[in-house]
Amino acid sequence: MTANSPGTAAAAASADRRTWPERLSRPYPLVMGVLNITPDSFSDGGRFFAPAGALAQAKRMAAEGADIIDVGAESTRPYGAQAISADEEIRRLRPILADVVSLQIPVSIDSMKAIVVAWALDNGVAIANDVWGLQGDPDMAKLIAERRCPVVIMHNRDRADPALDIMRDVAEFFTRSLEIASQAGILQENIALDPGIGFGKTQEQSITVLARLSQFRSFGLPLLVGASRKRFIASISPSEPDQRLGGSVAAHLIAAKAGAQIIRAHDVMETLQALRVASAIWDRE
Secondary structure (H helix, E strand, O other): OOOOOOOHHHHHHHHHOOOHHHHOOOOOOEEEEEEEOOOOOOOOOOOOOOHHHHHHHHHHHHHOOOOEEEEEOOOOOOOOOOOOOHHHHHHHHOOOHHHHHOOOOOEEEEOOOHHHHHHHHHOOOOEEEEOOOOOOOOOHHHHHHHHOOOEEEEOOOOOOOOOOOHHHHHHHHHHHHHHHHHHHOOOHHHEEEEOOOOOOOOHHHHHHHHHOHHHHHHHOOOEEEOOOOOHHHHHHOOOOHHHOHHHHHHHHHHHHHOOOOEEEEOOHHHHHHHHHHHHHHHOOO
16 A cells, blocks of 8 residues: 555655645645535535536635645545545546646645555645544554655544533544554654544534634644534524635634634635734734
8 A cells, every 4th residue: 555656756755845844934824725526525515526627626726825725535524424435535536636736736635544545645645634633544644654744633533422521532632643643653743733623523512622722732733723614603603504604714713813823724715815814913913
């Protein structure tokens, strides 16, 4: 799975140029644009499942200023997602990935399967985004260590538990994941932490995590927050996913104020504008 292939050297070089530290030096967060190549995405209903539509969306996000494009070919939505095989995931990615990589913007692969991540890295992807935080696929940590690529470690649970102390659970999950990363030899500077808004959490717990996000700065690693179009917004202001731009921007500004350095969003232009304006205002405080 991790053997060298013609694309490996180029992918590794691409990853080496795109690690977190230099890109995180600006006064407002990086924006990671979401590209779902799935027929069952909760947020866009499969609008970009066809290769032509996916590429057009990637180009649009690039033109709008996305710092990273996060490509996923299997729905990881917290409710009702249909699992697919690694072969099917790669089949969906194959017609579009090279064209997205050619846009010269760092590309991350949103996958929980090490074999898919390996294939994507071989084909120019720079970053791994693991929604199970190195605790799902037992081969993931070794792969990330071998490729020396940046990785997003996200908190997740099989199911929500309303009685849970969610802040403690996220912190303990991160601690376990970072121990796995250390044992595998993953470079600490290549790790970002994502508390997984909406994943394995009640709506109230997602709100709590956003409200107390700054507590996770104690890990000393970049924080990524993806609250875009999430269902907790509708629990406050009833709305469909494509009607949650205002709530998404509000949540992301709060996250940025609390220390998030990467924002994962569907609406790149609006999110980036909000972050730039907020940053300019905060500088005058």
